Amino acid sequence: MPRDSHSPRLATRLVKGGTSTVVNGGRAVNPPVVRASTALFESMADLNDARRRRSSERLFTYGARGNPTGFALEDVVSGLEGGYRTRLFPTGLAAMTMVFLAYLRPGDHALISDCVYQPLRHFVDTFLEPWGVHVTYFRADGSDAASCMTARTRLVYVECPGSLLYELCDLPALAELAHSHGALLAADNTWGSGVQYQPLKLGADISIMAATKYLSGHSDVMMGTVTTTETAWQPLATMSDAQGVAVSPDDAYLVLRGTRTLGARLALHEKHALEVAHWLAAQPAVARVFCPALPEHPGHALWQRDCAGTNGLISFELEDVSPEAAARFVDGLSLFGIGASWGGFESLATVVNVASARTREDWRGAGPIVRLHVGLEDPRDLIDDLAHGLGAINERGD
Template identity: 65%
Template structure:
């Protein structure tokens, strides 16, 4: 089979992660291999495998992966355009293990103000308690260089940002990282490896919550970390030392989800843009946050660096009455109220951006509603939003 990396991303999604070494024919989908113990024919074979597994990916013990998880690693790595990929039980676990792999007590890390809020909590608790200092820079990266100091070791970006999707110039961040000898880590959950590729823009490490669009069905938790060759070894060594592994059944579910990622994202995009355009015309709405919209401050960067958008958008209500915003969400019938996103269903939640930011000034803004626009008919979703806005007025 030709190397899928040579093909377009759409073809890669279908064919990557299938090269399993079994005699005879091959299945369309890699099988689920459940295993803790792995048997060897001789003591010498076992000894040789264990001697090599620190540098190579070998099937030697369940905690170091199985053929099913290896297949998913290959698929994600091809999607991200990286050297190797490791899998983690959750997206937050992937982020936490990445920080531990590259940072030491006394180090300083600069994080974007728009990071996933649990990462801010991790910085304010575990990292601080273990002597790793964290400062936050503006979501667009405009003040980043002024915050770099001799102890800085890592730049951590999330682009587009969490909740209101601020864009930053990752190429510029990469140039700064090279100039100062820093590691550039990017959370790529929004981009899913298909619509945004941090490694191609100069990042050293790209993290995704496979819980979201890679899985696509809201029924599995997983995180992925893909790196360049130069950045690989610390991450791999730490994951092996901690016995980090994922269930082969979960790996299979994410593999199955990846195959339909492109058409699902295309539907999410079309539906979300229809909803966004409608919201921009509503008198109850002050601002719609979506970098794919021409009026968005990050639209030019989105056009340059992204190949599409997804089902996420947020909007600010003109009314500052929080109870009215709650009435709006409570009245929705097609939008579920729940955390996460990336599944086929539509969701609506209130976002406390003021709590989730420490650099950007969000005081004086109205309530922010985050929508994940699913695969339902957008006309039905718009009708649901319309009656929700009517309930807000009541």
């Protein structure tokens, strides 16, 4: 039968067919995964209009500037953080470093709390200071921050609670200090996940999270988020667009799916971790337990004032034990995986070197410190596992 002169040929039909997503009936519970580099427009006028507006509005114009799946996750994170808008980054560290690139220039000064994520210190040493930005670290509790401010300070960066030992600072007081000197306050909120802690509502201008952790919740995706107030938004958006920063829509979908159960998971992490923490605090081999929800924690009063709960992270110092014995303790655990991350469904353990992670306080005299992430396993089984490990240390006489 002769081909209709108006009917496209096979190769054209294959390219053009099946591109409509409009269907009749209901709609999916979750937004679709939109895998797209190219966005199509009805006319050159529409394309040019979108290009004019995209620096100030969130528009789907090209994959490097985000896509509808990522936009849906941005909205969830902005709601969690109580912020104006959010940008997504391939890793938590990428999100942190973008904050410094967006808001600082050579000759500026930044204050950074002593308890920040260690890879951020590596960024400071290998890029930020060689680039001409001067950095001063201040005590994790913020007690000496005022004395570290200079006329060139443009950014105060904190992690609260801090990495490894969960120190707390008075964030509203630091916000007032920063703003009185014309500086911005940025906070790493990975611990708080937007559920237990909301830095923007406490006065911060910028909040950063490693969505790799609790937002994802399943240890299978890497991502970072930065949420800001409306006033602080534009430099972040401009620098992110200039560097072509984007995330995979598949990764955005996984994190978006993880957020659906975030509240339920965190409640279990908190319940299980507190059972383990109270048990550890009663063990003769444990010198101290680091958990802001415990009354004896140095920042407990601030935790009560500013936080809505805790999570699965706890650390503890072993008493009269060598570093080698601490490593054997972790090696001997059967239910705790040995890993440096946290925030997934599983329990993890690792020995941490706090002395090398702090410069404002001297931790060289402390005993070995073990960090646990308490997962969703039955806490009674986890306690049995820890008891076996502590018993083995005692039997060896270490």
